[in-house]
Amino acid sequence: MVLDDSLEHTVAELGPKGVEILLGDGINWRSSGGSFDRHERPAYSADDRSDHIGRDFYAPPTQVGGPLQTPGVASAGAPARGYRLCAMSVVASPGAAPPLTAPAPRIAPAHWIHDRRTDAVITFLWLPFSLAAAAAYSTPAALAVVVALTLLTSLVHQPLTLGLIYGDPAQFAVARRVFTVFPFVLLGAVIVARSFSLTLVAVIAGLWNAEHTLMQRYGISRIYARKAGETGPARERPMLISWLVFALSFAAADPRTTRLLDNVELGATNEEGVRVLQTLRPWAVGAVIVAGMFVVWATTRWWLGERQLGRIGWTPKRRYLFGTALLFAVILVNPVVGLIGYVGSHALEYFVIVHGALGRRYSGPQAQPGGVVGRVVRSPLRASGCVVVYVALVGIALVSVQKLVDADIGNTVLLTVGGMHVFFDGFIWKLRRPVVAHSVAAG
Numbered sequence: 001m002v003l004d005d006s007l008e009h010t011v012a013e014l015g016p017k018g019v020e021i022l023l024g025d026g027i028n029w030r031s032s033g034g035s036f037d038r039h040e041r042p043a044y045s046a047d048d049r050s051d052h053i054g055r056d057f058y059a060p061p062t063q064v065g066g067p068l069q070t071p072g073v074a075s076a077g078a079p080a081r082g083y084r085l086c087a088m089s090v091v092a093s094p095g096a097a098p099p100l101t102a103p104a105p106r107i108a109p110a111h112w113i114h115d116r117r118t119d120a121v122i123t124f125l126w127l128p129f130s131l132a133a134a135a136a137y138s139t140p141a142a143l144a145v146v147v148a149l150t151l152l153t154s155l156v157h158q159p160l161t162l163g164l165i166y167g168d169p170a171q172f173a174v175a176r177r178v179f180t181v182f183p184f185v186l187l188g189a190v191i192v193a194r195s196f197s198l199t200l201v202a203v204i205a206g207l208w209n210a211e212h213t214l215m216q217r218y219g220i221s222r223i224y225a226r227k228a229g230e231t232g233p234a235r236e237r238p239m240l241i242s243w244l245v246f247a248l249s250f251a252a253a254d255p256r257t258t259r260l261l262d263n264v265e266l267g268a269t270n271e272e273g274v275r276v277l278q279t280l281r282p283w284a285v286g287a288v289i290v291a292g293m294f295v296v297w298a299t300t301r302w303w304l305g306e307r308q309l310g311r312i313g314w315t316p317k318r319r320y321l322f323g324t325a326l327l328f329a330v331i332l333v334n335p336v337v338g339l340i341g342y343v344g345s346h347a348l349e350y351f352v353i354v355h356g357a358l359g360r361r362y363s364g365p366q367a368q369p370g371g372v373v374g375r376v377v378r379s380p381l382r383a384s385g386c387v388v389v390y391v392a393l394v395g396i397a398l399v400s401v402q403k404l405v406d407a408d409i410g411n412t413v414l415l416t417v418g419g420m421h422v423f424f425d426g427f428i429w430k431l432r433r434p435v436v437a438h439s440v441a442a443g
Helices: 048-052 116-122 126-136 142-159 160-165 169-196 198-227 235-255 256-261 268-279 281-309 315-334 335-362 371-377 382-405 405-430 434-439
Strands: 009-014 018-025 027-032 036-039
Touching: 018 256, 027 382, 036 434, 048 256, 116 126, 116 281, 116 315, 126 315, 126 335, 142 169, 142 335, 142 382, 160 382, 160 405, 169 198, 169 371, 169 405, 198 235, 198 335, 198 405, 235 315, 268 405, 335 382, 335 434, 371 382, 382 405
Parallel strands: none
Antiparallel strands: 009 018, 018 027, 027 036
16 A cells, blocks of 8 residues: 555554554554554544654554553553544555654644744734834935834834723733722823933833843743643743843944934934943943853753653744844844834734724624724624724824924823833733633733
8 A cells, every 4th residue: 555645644652562643534544562553443534643743642452453541541551651643644565564663743733823834924024124124224215214114113002902801801801900009100200201311211211121121932832832732830930031132232332332323313312222222331241241151051951841842943033032032133233223113023923912902802603892992802893803993093193293282291101101001011921811812822
């Protein structure tokens, strides 16, 4: 019998007594004592195979050909060890036994947040921003347009958090007092800080936003981890923090940074932050060494933890973290090009996350009421229409504020809204809440 090599097959190791190769057409090969024989059994459906891939099962040799059993429900006599199912391709010549060695397990569809291609786009959302900045870098006017569009994209995504909270009573109830009092406290703090020191505002806003952007990347990596069934300690956070600290320290210590930023219009607050960064250059050289040691320790610790998980190959989480590592490498080469990608991709990632969460939370069999937000999502607009209308309205509002409102008042409002976005996100996107885990496809 010759099997087409495009078929999906699965190898199941049945303890010490044999190996069974499960074929999609219901014809199996079973090994016992080193020889193979043909064995008929009902085929698993494609959905069954998807559910089984990457999970551990137990079945005694006497049940070869019977239903697979999950740990804890196997019948008496099951071997102490289980087997793991993995997808593979097999080619068997007439009279020859199929090979016993399977290639690396294919990633189960359930391990992606969306699907392979969509997740790849999310991983490299920073690339178009950085490529645009690199192409326009030698032309100040063109670079100014790229920077302005990137900052506008960043500003547009921030008020979305407020709509999610104040438009849904269930979200507002998560931290009712905080969501009621904090806006007034933050507004007062921004007004006082701006009157006292623009430098202080710039440093706090820049570092807080950089940390918030990094934590979103950490959150996405944890979604991938949960979908893969990882339950151990999360080692991605210190590794990502080490990458950010090293990148910022390197940019501050690099004498090229001032020259690279000469032709860039970042706005008063951001430009003040850059000037502060440059004043720290004498200290930054030492910080680079310490941060480099931190990177080596945190990255090694993470990789050792990955090896303990027993997974090989490019899992979705590793692909996403690899894309993040490339982004930080670009920041080391050219801080302007890299940071534009860092800021721009954060906003687009947020829109993608919110779009998926709206559809899962407010529609379907497990739909939440959702107040105004829920009703709008269930309207003919659906989730996609809501996001499009939101972007158009907020974009128009931001442009109008810039042209019609006093600059100091406008900047105060933007800083307050930005601070609320950064702070409030920490309350409404906690994966430990089942409704959140379901809404981001991690449940």
